Amino acid sequence: MSVRRSLCATAVALTTMIALILPAAPAQAAAGPTVAVRWNEALLAAIRTGTLGPPMVARALAIVHTCAYDAWAAYDxxxxxxxxGGSLRRxxxxxxEANKNEAISFAAHLAAVDLYPAQRAGFDALMAELGYDPANPSSRPAQVGVSACGAVLDQRHADGSNQLGGYADTTGYAPVNAPVVVAEPLTTLNDPGRWAPLTFVNRAGAVVTPPFLAPHWGQVASFSGSARSLADAVPAPVPYGSPGFGAQSAEIVSVTAALTDKQKAIAEYWADGPSSETPPGHWSLFAQRISARDRHTLDQDVKMFFALAGSVMDAGIASWEVKRDHDSARPITAIRHLYRGQRIPTWGGRTVDGASWVPYQASTFPTPPFAEYVSGHSTFSAAAAEVLKRFTGGDAFGEQATVAKGASQVEPGVTPAQDVTLRWNTFTEAADQAGMSRRYGGIHFKAGDLQGRTLGRAVGGAAWERAKAYWTGRG
Known part of the structure; x- marks a missing residue:
């Protein structure tokens, strides 16, 4: 790889903005990355061009890597x-290695096509590059892969996600607030403590009002079996009308008004919005780096991605369960309600009427369409970091990314004034920065971030134990 290479195609064309500064990755083998990494790369490419939101992406990653793991397990x-179980054991x-590669590839291909049928050409191309014909699963390894993945797909098609129904809500959720037009000052809210849809102009120039994304997601079957119970143990957020509600809103006003270039770079680097890998996929990119850094074998990569993907799927289930339970207001509506008619400071050295306050985000995606509490970014990242710590046997990460001068999508050509390099010595530092980025961006309150981190660590620990039980034969 080059010394300076793109880390990820994150939200709003961040591919031109962010580069990973690293020494050349150590060679894993003459043939390059393992097939587990290759299929992870292929799925992330599909995710970037697809339209699925973070919890669906996390589930897709889990399904592909579970299918890959189940096919591999037959050869362990x-x-x-x-x-x-062990019924497919060869x-x-x-x-x-050849049989493992073939079984894994047929399994991963079947899963990927099921999840992203419009991207089939890319998956077929990878199969051809690897020397397989997806239309001819006649060999024993191919049959093992197809059988293993078919059983996973059968279960996941009835897992509560409603994949076959386009992931449409199955709970009858309806917001209590009318849509808030971002370009217009707020006038009224039916319930200022609850979530409100936003109306804005998206990247395509269309006026949109996205509904609450997947309010049924807490009902999805979790990998560890404990995602929902862990979610139900999360304390409730501070209610509207309490001193805490006002204090958390004041804190976001203060934080976003005083953003440094580094903090702005953090907010944009971790945004992971439309046309990106989304937060779950971002941690897959980090896992790819760990695979190269530690010279992983195929067996190691299958296990790592299996555990990692299971953890982020459960993080999505758990955080969405909390979001749905509390249906809490985002800063953009809470601050507009509390400060309407008052001049308040905001980013860029400006003052605005509080009724028109906006977070430090691209105007084409001002705030994600679901409730604030808890932060999905914090939960996904803490869960992933927990798994990577346990898999590698330590917290050492040692990666960095550079945000180029003037590359901001919020303040293009202006911010940052100079290149900003973000460094993470540990997985924990990276996860904490991901959570903090949402406070800098004006997307989450402090409690939503910190409680999301706590939830994510618990989810990651449970997913790790479940994954380890499978590969040690305890099931």
Missing amino acids: AVAVGTRL PASERT
């Missing part, structure tokens, strides 16, 4: 699959 002496004479 002790590991058991998540659906068929004799020792067949446990070759």
